Amino acid sequence: MTVLPEKIRFHLEETGCFVLMTHLHPDGDALGSLLALADVLEGMGKQVFRYLEEPVSDLYRFMPGSELVCTDLSDLADFVAAAHGDVAAVALDCGDDDRLGREKDRLLTIKPLMVIDHHRGHRKFGDFCWVDPDRSSTGEMIYEIVEELQVNLTSAAAFNLYVAIVTDTGSFRYENTTSRTMRIVAELLDLGVRPEEACGHLYDNYSLQRLRLMEQVLATLELHAGEQLATIRLTPAILDSCGASAGDAEGFINYPRSLRTVKVAVLFKENGDAGGSVSMRAKGECDVAQVAALFGGGGHRNAAGFRYEGNNHAKLRADLQAALQAFLSQDSEAE
Numbered sequence: 001m002t003v004l005p006e007k008i009r010f011h012l013e014e015t016g017c018f019v020l021m022t023h024l025h026p027d028g029d030a031l032g033s034l035l036a037l038a039d040v041l042e043g044m045g046k047q048v049f050r051y052l053e054e055p056v057s058d059l060y061r062f063m064p065g066s067e068l069v070c071t072d073l074s075d076l077a078d079f080v081a082a083a084h085g086d087v088a089a090v091a092l093d094c095g096d097d098d099r100l101g102r103e104k105d106r107l108l109t110i111k112p113l114m115v116i117d118h119h120r121g122h123r124k125f126g127d128f129c130w131v132d133p134d135r136s137s138t139g140e141m142i143y144e145i146v147e148e149l150q151v152n153l154t155s156a157a158a159f160n161l162y163v164a165i166v167t168d169t170g171s172f173r174y175e176n177t178t179s180r181t182m183r184i185v186a187e188l189l190d191l192g193v194r195p196e197e198a199c200g201h202l203y204d205n206y207s208l209q210r211l212r213l214m215e216q217v218l219a220t221l222e223l224h225a226g227e228q229l230a231t232i233r234l235t236p237a238i239l240d241s242c243g244a245s246a247g248d249a250e251g252f253i254n255y256p257r258s259l260r261t262v263k264v265a266v267l268f269k270e271n272g273d274a275g276g277s278v279s280m281r282a283k284g285e286c287d288v289a290q291v292a293a294l295f296g297g298g299g300h301r302n303a304a305g306f307r308y309e310g311n312n313h314a315k316l317r318a319d320l321q322a323a324l325q326a327f328l329s330q331d332s333e334a335e
Helices: 006-014 030-044 072-082 138-149 155-168 179-190 195-203 209-220 236-241 289-295 313-334
Strands: 017-022 047-050 087-092 113-117 128-131 222-226 229-234 264-270 277-281 303-308
Touching: 006 113, 006 128, 017 030, 017 113, 017 128, 017 209, 030 047, 030 087, 030 138, 030 155, 072 179, 072 222, 072 264, 138 155, 138 179, 155 179, 209 229, 209 236, 222 313, 229 236, 229 313, 264 313, 277 289, 289 303, 289 313
Parallel strands: 017 047, 017 087, 087 113, 113 128, 229 264
Antiparallel strands: 222 229, 264 277, 277 303
């Protein structure tokens, strides 16, 4: 059965040059999908510009092709100009256009813009969209593009897709893991992907700064709502004291989530006067995407978040805590 929208398929096959982009602070799924699709398109004879607003995090520099990512907007402009109109953009794993970053307006001028995403709370943007919340990851969707176009998948692309899928499924622990997901993973292993290599880079390759950061962030742990709600905080002061970057905190939210009594875990990332961001992770039937929507965000049922402006971090924490406590109270009554 055809899953790839015909207009997206047409442009992937017929366009000569592509600008690939994803959301701010890309995770394994975002970066893995971007790098794998870039590899696939170049294998089809296309020219590809891999754009990120910020350099690739140290956590993901092991991924093949990450060294080709470019953050220079003048280089991007030159690439688009040299295409003489034979160009298209693809936004990957991006739930809304604000997540494209500070240069959003400039990026949105590259037409046509195709969007490939799996977030349930997706806010439509772009010219042609393929959004499927039933997929475990955007990486799974990129694999389906490979199948649909009947092109070869290199070992590098297969490795990057494995990273995309394994990170967004929590190493296959989350409910978004399906039999289809596992069949795709089996195909990737048949192509030579070694799980111990990928997971060694992902989970056994941390810096001392990250470990010290983990110690301080976990020290901010608070429990609420009868220990059903757990919160942790990341502040500029904590980052400075550890000599770490915000990217070093990736995955920290899974530690409070792992507590036996906890149904919802929250990570507050505060950035002084520049506002901040909130990540939420839940278990079972807790739909934190509904709560994120109240604050202008979105995501999946068990994984959602939002960004906010201003420096009143304490009020934001109190407002979200109240909303989540009310949500958990309703959830308990429904059981």
